[in-house]
Amino acid sequence: MTPRLPPPDSDLIERREILDAAGLGRTLRRMALELAERIPQEGRPLYLVGVRTGGAYLAQRLCSMLAEAGEPQPLLGAVDISLYRDDVFRGLPKPEIGPTELPEPIDGRTVVLVDDVLFTGRTIRAAMDVLADYGRPRAVKLATLVDRGRRELPIQPDVVGVVVETTASESVRVMLSERGEGDRVILRERRA
């Protein structure tokens, strides 16, 4: 398999805005409500685990929204998948290795993985491997802000913010105020 090298930022041009700041907030609130509805009572309190780095920020936001909506204070964790990637040595730029933090044992719990963009499914496959090294959850659910399709593994989300049809040359970028950017989701395309 040849590595699919992500193009450098300078080679990408913005095609369109998928969500503005207000849209991003609205979408996350709806996702929070859907999570509260869809996870059965035995899965309480909810246990949200963000995939670093984008998913961890989103999990944090969903946690506050759920608490505001009257849910029992959800548990919040984060996983770092750098050491579990199947392309770790394929020449892809490697993100800094961050800590995996699970505040309580995941055994027997319903864990909701939260990611910003669901694409090939390989990140989620790696995140599930991380969870398996920490214990045996009763169930693992997946919430993603953007589903851009083009899966390479049989992985489907349970709660989706927005579905975007994309081509291989496009990429979705989730910009978050936690990273010092304005809240925004944009679709970019490789310069021809």
Place this chain on the structure above:
Amino acid sequence: MTAFAHRHLLGMESLAAAEIVMLLDLGDRFLEINERPIKKVPTLRGKTVINLFLEPSTRTRTSFEIAAKRLSADAVNISGSASSTVKGETLLDTARNLDAMAPDVVVVRHAQAGAAEMLASRLRAGVVNAGDGAHEHPTQALLDCSTIRKHKGRLEGLDIVICGDIRHSRVARSNIWAFTKLGARVRIVAPRTLLAPGLEAMGTPGSVSIHERLEPALEGADVIMMLRIQKERIGGALFPNTREYSRYFGLNPRRLALAKPDAIVMHPGPINRGIEIDPAVADGPRAVILDQVARGVAIRMAVLYLLAGGDAGPSE
């Protein structure tokens, strides 16, 4: 983070300060894995690490083996007595044969200074120097820096005493390089017969000082590192006897009181209790000796990760 542009880890002399800091940061990341219920990540699955230890070692060899296994690499250990070197094979021939089996990393310990560098120039695998004669022992220096950084928050501006058999110590050499590169001052303490020439020239001017008495060197020290008297390397009579050595150069509670109140005590092991360090100090609250061992595994995980193909480069 800085990229690590080396295929081998041969010594601290050839590393830049930024590279040392990157290795320490990466080591901190791996610490967490050693606290997990399942202490293993799949990162180096399918990679082979050969530990070629042609000198006795328990701690370092075990540490490298555990580091490799926690990253899911296959670790093969070869020790001096079990190797073909006792049948007369040269180090290079042994290594060439191992290289033909396509390992990804060879960790080598050898009594001869320069052994690791010689292998690195001839093997396809990445080479880690786990101690070559009295030359260098870079992963020990990295784990020592990591331990100091944890307890003191930094190395810059610290006064670090290294006391003992400097002449035969690769640990002292690697640490002098590392400590001074990171901005610490090093006070070397040893009887004249156990000193080596050229130590002051290893750091920036003024950063390395030589002392023949322990007490004055301890005053105001932040870190005290005691080295073992290497009986197996000391051929002739470099000092009268261990009792006399202990009387002048052993670290006891009375001497420890001369250092800063929050000074930490380190020892690369193995300890000769009652010779270079009093048991009351070795087991006391200021000793961080077992911390050094714990951090050693994480540091070696970081080194294997980088040499087996990983990268601590920046995210997109």
